[in-house]
Amino acid sequence: SIPVIIDCDTGVDDALALLFAVRHPGLDVRAVTCVAGNTDVDGVVRNTLTVLEQAGAPEIPVARGAGRPLIEPARSARHVHGEDGMGDIGLPAPRRAPVDVDAVTLLRREILASPRPVTLIPTAPLTNIALLLRSHPEVTRNIERIVFMGGAVACGNATPVAEFNIWHDPEAAAILLTAGVPLTMYGLDVFQQVVVDGTDVRRLRASADPGTRLAGELLAHRPAAPDITPDPEAGGIGDAGAVCAVVDPAGITTSLLPVEVSLAPGPTRGQTIVDRRLRHGESELHTGTSERPLVDVALDVDVARFVKLYLT
Ligand code: BDR
Ligand code: CA
Numbered sequence: 001s002i003p004v005i006i007d008c009d010t011g012v013d014d015a016l017a018l019l020f021a022v023r024h025p026g027l028d029v030r031a032v033t034c035v036a037g038n039t040d041v042d043g044v045v046r047n048t049l050t051v052l053e054q055a056g057a058p059e060i061p062v063a064r065g066a067g068r069p070l071i072e073p074a075r076s077a078r079h080v081h082g083e084d085g086m087g088d089i090g091l092p093a094p095r096r097a098p099v100d101v102d103a104v105t106l107l108r109r110e111i112l113a114s115p116r117p118v119t120l121i122p123t124a125p126l127t128n129i130a131l132l133l134r135s136h137p138e139v140t141r142n143i144e145r146i147v148f149m150g151g152a153v154a155c156g157n158a159t160p161v162a163e164f165n166i167w168h169d170p171e172a173a174a175i176l177l178t179a180g181v182p183l184t185m186y187g188l189d190v191f192q193q194v195v196v197d198g199t200d201v202r203r204l205r206a207s208a209d210p211g212t213r214l215a216g217e218l219l220a221h222r223p224a225a226p227d228i229t230p231d232p233e234a235g236g237i238g239d240a241g242a243v244c245a246v247v248d249p250a251g252i253t254t255s256l257l258p259v260e261v262s263l264a265p266g267p268t269r270g271q272t273i274v275d276r277r278l279r280h281g282e283s284e285l286h287t288g289t290s291e292r293p294l295v296d297v298a299l300d301v302d303v304a305r306f307v308k309l310y311l312t
Helices: 012-023 041-054 103-113 127-135 137-142 164-168 170-177 198-205 210-220 240-247 303-311
Strands: 002-008 027-034 062-064 118-122 143-149 183-186 252-261 272-274 294-301
Touching: 002 012, 002 103, 002 240, 012 027, 012 041, 012 210, 012 240, 027 041, 027 103, 027 240, 041 062, 041 210, 062 103, 103 118, 103 127, 103 137, 118 127, 118 240, 127 137, 127 170, 137 143, 143 240, 164 170, 170 252, 183 240, 183 252, 198 210, 198 303, 240 303
Parallel strands: 002 027, 002 118, 027 062, 118 143, 143 183, 183 294
Antiparallel strands: 252 272, 252 294
16 A cells, blocks of 8 residues: 555545545555644644544544744634634544654654655645755655645635645745655645535435544535535535545646746735646746746546545
């Protein structure tokens, strides 16, 4: 199985990602690290521990990471994810505590200790990952790839042009993009497409298994946008799609394209600028530089394939 580490800001859809990842036989989740994003980092740690307990995976080490972005203060997304960051569905408190080392230390330790190169799956602002890459650049030799949920080719969500995870810590995203590690960007363009229909959401909610039931409850808190499906009870798997992309990379269509992040103050801050001009014949643009690194950008997703994968 593929050794992975998930760096998350649990988070309704981060929870959906964890529930899927720890149960998939093709993945070996070696650690989960937490960062401020959807809610404050202590809330993220609590939510993550509880979700792993409900998923029947209480042994996976969880570490607390950055409580704020590299430069800016933390900005809450409670309006999206509820007061507790988990849709206020009444999750119990966790029974255990995080490990006694911070996220960067745990990431370094697990990456270097893994017999096979590790795939990192950040589903949150990239603060922990940036701190790791800057403080321990030697880890890159045992990183297979970083498949991150973040960015957008077309339209943003936190702002008209910026996706939340990148917008929350654009400097961290810039460090990731220029780190020289193979990258896959699972951005909003595909993220929003993958929805489970209402019939399946109801079936999951009625399950006898606590992890499956929790996934159903969470999906019910993530109604799909009306332009994606007319089904009012359909729920988006969100961050879990990035995990699907690791298990089944053929489910997304990617192009290797230059990606930059706007660090400018003002309305473009946090925008991922994906240069698709080469798709119109300007192939001389198709070269990576340290300023314009090439990223495998997910441009399309086989929705039925990922939904089937998520539900089995
Ligand atoms: C991202 O932001 C968070 O709200 C979600 O968990 C996802 O990681 C989408 O922009
Ligand atoms: Ca997230």
